[in-house]
Amino acid sequence: MKTKYIDLIDQTYYFPQEEFTLQNETLKFHDIDLMALVKKYGAPLKFTYLPQISNNIQKAKKWFDTAIKNRNYDGKYHYCYCTKSSHFEHVLTEALRNDIHIETSSAFDINIVNNLLKQGKLSRDHYVLCNGFKREQYIRNIADLINNGHKKCIPIIDNFEEIDLLSEAIDGKFDIGIRIASEEEPKFEFYTSRLGIGYKNIIPFYNRAIADNEKATLKMLHFFINTGIRDTAYYWNELLKCLKVYIQLRKICPTVDSLNIGGGFPTKSSLAFNYDYEYMVDEIINQIKIACDEAGVPVPHIFTEFGSFTVGESGGAIYEVLYQKQQNDREKWNMINSSFITTLPDTWAISKRFIMLAINRWNDEYERVLLGGLTCDSDDYYNSEQNMNAIYLPKYSKTKPLYIGFFNTGAYQETIGGFGGLQHCLIPTPKHLLINKDKDGNITTEVFAEQQRAEDLLKILGYDEN
The missing domain is CATH 2.40.37.10 (Lyase, Ornithine Decarboxylase; Chain A, domain 1)
Known part of the structure; x- marks a missing residue:
């Protein structure tokens, strides 16, 4: 025995x-x-094995590059790291060695961005996507970053008031994104995410507050699923709903050219873990291309925000x-x-x-x-x-x-x-x-x-x- x-x-x-x-x-x-x-x-002892950060980033970039090539997808891929997963300097330093971009969640994140810019680890060629519910300090920090010449800083609008607050604080023209308030899985205690703007409200919001705005230009639609990217009917249904909004926007707003498919890849939680990353990436690219081709609109550039998967x-x-x-x-x-x-x-x-x-x-x-x-x-x-x-x-x-x-x-x-x-x-x-x-x-x-x-x-x- x-x-x-x-x-x-x-x-x-x-x-x-x-x-x-x-x-x-x-x-x-x-x-x-x-x-x-x-x-x-x-012991007790905690450790961070830094090379694994780069290993995972390079794997994901390869999966997307392969899918884009195989599907003849006419768009670029941009990997973003969600700083909220781990704000440590050694983590950001390792991640940024891989030609990636940054996603922030709150005011002090911008202080980290400024520190990385001073060290030369981040440049104005890097995208800084600013998510989260924004109020005075966060708005001010985002505005300072853009006013100082970081034009690839894109605040993602989370509520109706933010665009006015940003317009007041930012001196010239700036790009923005809109976050979709996705519907949560049935097992959740609530039906719709508290973050972002509802599907049905996005087009009216664009027409009312952005279409004739002399300063703000809509560049990105942000789609985020709390449970992450998984091969479930729920995920694919939400992605298709997001694509319908993107297509509607693209037809009336030629400047919106990017889709941020937030919600990360799962990490290995068991020795029996089984997840087909390559299939999921290929199918996401395929579904986006099919929807856009059928509607006769250009496919968007793809952004992902991987936090847990990165670190x-x-x-x-x-x-x-x-x-x-x-x-x-x-x-x-x-x-x-x-x-x-x-x-x-x-x-x-x-x-x-x-x-x-x-x-x-x-x-x-x-x-x-x-x-x-x-x-x-x-x-x-x-x-x-x-x-x-x-x-x-x-x-x-x-x-x-x-x-x-x-x-x-x-x-x-x-x-x-x-x-x-x-x-x-x-x-x-x-x-x-x-x-x-x-x-x-x-x-x-x-x-x-x-x-x-x-x-x-x-x-x-x-x-x-x-």
């Missing part, structure tokens, strides 16, 4: 995989010796199992030396699944367990490993430390968790590493942030150090 952890993984999934391999019963991630990281830096698969977290609590006849709780609520908040907030694997002891027998965090909150646990509805790990031993890893955690977790700030029950933020490869393929590591100290948290709370 096969009872080792390695047997369980081998029987359940195809293993090894592109990014996961095994060497001497320990896990390697993109050829990174994870136990070596633990021995050098300790998600670059991140990981490593924890040590501190102790096992046998709470009843059936439940064994493996307690980690950190907190899920604070370090991977999406596991708590939206029951998100990440790839979870043991780092070491793959040749040991396995057992079914629950994973608990250190806070006093009853919701601080992880118990949703995909395709198994349970978590299996090498058996707990007081004399043989066990380390576990969560992977593809690079999007949103730091910003939602409040990186560098207060954490629930004052559990400190773990040490964070940046991992890269040099020109010869050698792995390099550097500490981006040390684990929080008591002094850091007390200072935030206003306690006198004396």
